[in-house]
Amino acid sequence: MTAAAQAPPLLQVRDLAVEFGGDGGVVKAVNGVSFDLHRGEIVALVGESGCGKSVTALALLRLVADPPGRITAGSIHFDGEDLLQIPLPLLRDIRGDRIAMIFQEAMNSLNPVHRIGRQIAEPLSLHRAMPMRDALAKAVDLLRSVRIPEALRRSRDYPHQFSGGMQQRAMIAMGMGCEPDIIIADEPTTALDVTIQAQLLELLQQQVVEKQTSILLITHNLGIVARYADRVNVMYAGRIVEQAKAEDIYDRPRHPYTLGLLQSVPRIDQAIGDKLTPIEGQPPDPINPPPGCPFRPRCRFAVTRCDEDIPPLRRLTDSQSIACWVDVDD
């Protein structure tokens, strides 16, 4: 990873902001998010439900529903171009081919009236100009690789004939087909049991090792992060509050929210009898966020400054940054 870290990042997201305009007011779902993704690396995006992970992922390919959503600021540099600026036809050549997306809700994300095999074959025939027959054959191989039994027969099924877990595996197969440079995986294994979850994540990891694929892995499972991710971005209320190497975040979390997250999940090295402490309170109202740090109302470490100024992301070490006026490690 160190060599990769020297090269310019494959994907460079800067100050990304996404708003949703509704009758009730404007929701700033993503508010100045910046992160990098290097070749051959798995970067995790973690955070509570509703913090803006999926919206961030969608914005990368300009897939946020508009209306009501709108990307209001930022840049997304990929291969020398800003994906937010290039004309749509050029972006379409990248979508599904060089940057693929695995969606969170597989059941709704598969077309109910088309056969699974055809849906997996579609990007191949589109981007690789593969004849449909070959693409369908490749789709069967892909289904096999995500451990769908009787892949040939199953490729002729419709989504409703698949279990939830199989649908999610089909989504993963669809994303891997064109061997993209980047796979954006939005909670790709949430509906799966632990064994299959591990198998599929290892499959994704294998892509990274063999093909130098980069993966943006969205999850709320810190165990997965520890095991598979190289680096982590912790998100809270539309902002990234901590960036670090995966191992550092476990050993030395520096942001109060990250610390809270870690203390709210069981750990293997935890003494029996240690109580879990969930983070008190709720995320702020996205329409009327409080002034100052959005985590302020739930924070044990807050100081007076937190009430007024929103802390920017500041660098603590070469590989670790936090958006906080204090540093819980002190």
Add this chain to the structure above:
Amino acid sequence: MGRFIAIRLMHALIVLFIVIVLVFLVTRLIPGDAFLVAVAASGVEVDSAKTVKVLEEFYGLNKPFYEQFLIWLVNFVSGDWGESIGTGGDVLEMFLDRCPITLQLFFWATLWQFLIGIPAGVISALKRNSRTDMAITTGALIGFAIPPFWQAIVMIYLFAVLLPIFPPSGYVSFAEDPMGNVMSMALPSMVLGTSGAALLARYVRSSLLEVMSQDFVRTARAKGLGERAVVTLHAMKPAMIPVVTVVGLIWAGLLGGSFILEFVFALPGLGRMTVDAIYQRDFPVIQAMLIIVSLNVLFMNFIVDVLYAYLDPRVRLR
């Protein structure tokens, strides 16, 4: 799919039998006596009660109910639909004579509905809230709200009187003059199809809008498909599923609509024949028409079911 169709056909046949029984019963319960009407109309001075009795015996109406029914059913199935009391003609022949006119009307009206209604709905959905959308939605509302007879009058005035493109009324057979035939069908079938086209436009619009906001449409975009491919390959088929129901209702309503328009445009079709038959209490004709109308509805329903199954694998594979 074969199994699905077979089951649906079975259902249709059962319903048809029930309908036939009901039709038989109902026509016998309608008040008014055809013989009395006929006797009175003939103007001959006779003992009407006695004459009616003789006639009843002649037509077998003094036999028990179920026997009458069986005789009638066997005859009907074997193509003997009886004689019209009004004209004395063979009912099956009368029907076959007039059927093509009504069928042509259906054909053109359906074509018109689909060619106008579906694209209008699609355009309106894809250009949601634009001026085009507003124009189409308003047009559809007007098309649906104006009663057909009024539309017919306006159309005749506009396109037969003011701009004499089409004949104002009358029927020209295809064998006689193909072009004249199409021209004579144009105005009535447009009017017959308008309300259906309007309904279709509205339903296609809302259904497509609904589908376009689904996650799987986003997936199609994420694959790199262009907007046209997203709509045609991914959104249209699911969007048509709820529309099919409406198509069934529209089709079932066409026959009723054609009854009125055949009058307005002086087309000697089934509608005219039926209305005449009702005035004359011409039971054989009324019965036959009731069964034809039900058959029509059943057939349309069957087509709709098959369309459903074609469009929606969740229905087909249940």
